[in-house]
Amino acid sequence: DGGITQSPKYLFRKEGQNVTLSCEQNLNHDAMYWYRQDPGQGLRLIYYSQIVNDFQKGDIAEGYSVSREKKESFPLTVTSAQKNPTAFYLCASSYQGANTEAFFGQGTRLTVV
Amino acid sequence: GENVEQHPSTLSVQEGDSAVIKCTYSDSASNYFPWYKQELGKGPQLIIDIRSNVGEKKDQRIAVTLNKTAKHFSLHITETQPEDSAVYFCAASSTSYGKLTFGQGTILTVHP
Numbered sequence: 001d002g003g004i005t006q007s008p009k010y011l012f013r014k015e016g017q018n019v020t021l022s023c024e025q026n027l028n029h030d031a032m033y034w035y036r037q038d039p040g041q042g043l044r045l046i047y048y049s050q051i052v053n054d055f056q057k058g059d060i061a062e063g064y065s066v067s068r069e070k071k072e073s074f075p076l077t078v079t080s081a082q083k084n085p086t087a088f089y090l091c092a093s094s095y096q097g098a099n100t101e102a103f104f105g106q107g108t109r110l111t112v113v
Numbered sequence: 114g115e116n117v118e119q120h121p122s123t124l125s126v127q128e129g130d131s132a133v134i135k136c137t138y139s140d141s142a143s144n145y146f147p148w149y150k151q152e153l154g155k156g157p158q159l160i161i162d163i164r165s166n167v168g169e170k171k172d173q174r175i176a177v178t179l180n181k182t183a184k185h186f187s188l189h190i191t192e193t194q195p196e197d198s199a200v201y202f203c204a205a206s207s208t209s210y211g212k213l214t215f216g217q218g219t220i221l222t223v224h225p
Contacts, residue, residue, distance in 0.1 A: 006156075040122070041217060042215040042216055042217040042218050043157070044215075048212060092156075099164055101159050101162065102159075105156050106156045107154070107155065
């Protein structure tokens with residue numbers, strides 16, 4: 001089945017540690033995105049990538065890093081510089097071009113203690 | 114950049130009633146307006162979308178209207194059912210690569 005897979009579903013980390021969230025898609029989509037979701041604030045864009053080996057900052061990129069070495073994969077690292085990392089993280093992908101549907105993964109809930 | 118405002122933040126209806134969620138956007142260049150439904154603990158799923166060259170679109174019990182002059186668009190759900198209970202997000206896009214700006218979300222509760 002085609003789709004977008006995020007892992008793990010739940011993640012716990014100690015404060016000060018970096019953590020990497022996985023996102024894989026087999027939809028042959030060129031574009032991939034990372035969003036952060038907090039209660040009452042909707043989805044906010046962290047990073048996006050239109051093609052392999054290229055990515056751009058979104059609205060809230062501080063404290064996060066990404067890589068796009070393969071078309072299928074777009075991992076997100078939450079660094080110790082992120083002041084409030086506890087949140088629900090959503091990965092999405094879409095075809096290149098305007099007016100195209102974005103498909104979302106099931107999300108990773110990160111809790112930093 | 115684009116800014117999308119969504120109202121109401123919560124909406125409670127009785128089964129069989131209609132539900133309406135409204136969004137406004139700021140960027141007149143926006144031309145794609147999807148609506149997503151998110152169930153608890155899951156990722157959002159597209160339920161309907163509309164493009165700027167269309168004023169209204171229907172899909173069974175769901176419809177979306179767009180007023181480009183006023184820069185607002187609305188989701189209409191008729192004959193609501195308990196399984197319609199979820200969080201609904203509107204979004205807008207004006208770029209060539211599909212970057213979406215989301216509204217804050219509406220928690221819809223349909224009481225049996």
